[in-house]
Amino acid sequence: MAQTSLFFTDRINLTYELPMTPEEFTVSSDGGNTKVDVVNLGEILRLSPATSLQEVTLTLNIPVDLSRRRAYWTGKKLRWTGKTGGNNYVKLLKDWHINKEVLRVVLTNTPFNDLYVIDGFTSGFKDGNIDEWVCELKLVAWRSYKPKVLATKEVADKVRIRTTTARTNPAGKIGVGSSVILNGRVYADSYGNGGGMTFTNRQMVVTLVAPGRAMPYNVGPAAGQYTGWVRAQDIRLR
Structure with a gap:
């Protein structure tokens, strides 16, 4: 065999x-x-x-x-x-x-x-x-799926129904959804294993946060997309 x-x-x-x-x-x-x-x-x-x-x-x-x-x-x-x-x-x-x-x-x-x-x-x-x-x-x-986005609808009494939006991060604080500039290397996990590519002045979006880890932020080119984990000092807010 x-x-x-x-x-x-x-x-x-x-x-x-x-x-x-x-x-x-x-x-x-x-x-x-x-x-x-x-x-x-x-x-x-x-x-x-x-x-x-x-x-x-x-x-x-x-x-x-x-x-x-x-x-x-x-x-x-x-x-x-x-x-x-x-x-x-x-x-x-x-x-x-x-x-x-x-x-x-x-x-x-x-x-x-x-x-x-x-x-x-x-x-x-x-x-x-x-x-x-x-x-x-x-x-x-894992089955891939896409959530259905409900369109805004105006009812007879002029009350507008809105879909729920994600809570924004406080000004000056990096969190999930923050737009950042990356100058540094990406890693396979938040412990710093599996070093990957190094980026310079690359625009990214924070997709995951792991507080207390060596590489606390996961970044990607857009929300929901993943590139790798990075050090806190290697990113800054745009």
């Missing part, structure tokens, strides 16, 4: 290969149908026009020490190595979970290739073994 490897690709197209493929990989979904009692007929199944979101549960074993390759590892191109390289993988998974990242998940040599969000995440050590992280993930399929 061909060897399989597990890959995650983030929103800025950085791909991470996990050191070890999970021993079990369970994919589940249901039809979203409902049972209904009908008089003089009994119970029937009312069919749903669409299936429920697909869910995946898996357990990842991640060695803390990635300095010396082991025969049972499936990963060929690890992003982090060294005595504590495995800790970076755990931090990355946790960050994706907290920030609700939309990820492409691929299991090679299988048909499994789709977009998911990490909806549940736990990590720790088991059976007294502190040399290997055990991370349990619940992945839920």
Whole structure:
């Protein structure tokens, strides 16, 4: 049987290969149908026009020490190595979970290739073994959608109905939606992992905020678009 490897690709197209493929990989979904009692007929199944979101549960074993390759590892191109390289993988998974990242998940040599969000995440050590992280993930399929914008409508009594608008940030304070100028490098996550491109006087919009992190602001070319995480001192308000 061909060897399989597990890959995650983030929103800025950085791909991470996990050191070890999970021993079990369970994919589940249901039809979203409902049972209904009908008089003089009994119970029937009312069919749903669409299936429920697909869910995946898996357990990842991640060695803390990635300095010396082991025969049972499936990963060929690890992003982090060294005595504590495995800790970076755990931090990355946790960050994706907290920030609700939309990820492409691929299991090679299988048909499994789709977009998911990490909806549940736990990590720790088991059976007294502190040399290997055990991370349990619940992945839920991502469906792209666009909210419907309600047009402003004037009623007979001249009262104007307005859609709810987002609260603006206080003057001089950077927050989600702020227009900024970027002079610096972008990173794959708010911890400063995965250094990317460096920009000079680039107009950006703040899309996410992670207070207290090394890279507290995520910026992109427009609202809802992502380029990467940056240091606070590398951006200023336009």
